[in-house]
Amino acid sequence: MILEQQKRGLKKQKVDQLFKQLELVREDLNEVYELYDQNLDKHRDLDKIADMYFQQAIVSQHLGETEEALFLYDQIQQIYEKQEDQSNLGVILNNIGNIYYHLKKFYKSERYHQKALKVRKKLKSKQEMVQSYQNLGNIYIEMGDKAKYELRPNGIGTIIS
Numbered sequence: 001m002i003l004e005q006q007k008r009g010l011k012k013q014k015v016d017q018l019f020k021q022l023e024l025v026r027e028d029l030n031e032v033y034e035l036y037d038q039n040l041d042k043h044r045d046l047d048k049i050a051d052m053y054f055q056q057a058i059v060s061q062h063l064g065e066t067e068e069a070l071f072l073y074d075q076i077q078q079i080y081e082k083q084e085d086q087s088n089l090g091v092i093l094n095n096i097g098n099i100y101y102h103l104k105k106f107y108k109s110e111r112y113h114q115k116a117l118k119v120r121k122k123l124k125s126k127q128e129m130v131q132s133y134q135n136l137g138n139i140y141i142e143m144g145d146k147a148k149y150e151l152r153p154n155g156i157g158t159i160i161s
Contacts, residue, residue: 029063046082046083053073061095074096076092090125090128094113094128094131097112097115106142113136114136117136
């Protein structure tokens with residue numbers, strides 16, 4: 001009985017320590033956001049702004065702050081569309097599609113992955129096109145749409161060959 005109470009006490013201490021560490025990470029993240037915002041005021045170079053937003057979006061995404069990540073990716077998408085930077089635009093559209101996939105919003109996910117695929121086809125980037133087709137295949141599996149999942153003549157099979 002005493003041994004079990006000691007084990008519970010140790011587990012509670014570990015959980016408390018983890019929560020304290022998480023709070024420190026959040027405080028550090030807030031400081032990072034403040035520094036980014038200060039730097040954004042100093043740097044008007046769109047590439048630098050997009051890169052800073054991208055770093056923030058990645059951190060937000062990994063912390064499970066999907067709304068913040070989506071907001072930042074939307075800002076980046078606008079920058080890359082304005083610059084006509086198709087390569088980076090494809091990456092951002094893919095990332096947005098992945099967030100919606102993990103949120104189980106498969107129709108939104110499909111829309112963004114289709115947009116990413118369209119961009120990647122223009123660039124003739126085989127590796128990224130395959131990635132887009134794989135992402136779309138995963139979506140169709142989740143949606144139970146086998147007809148769309150099956151390989152088609154203009155799909156992955158022709159990219160690989």
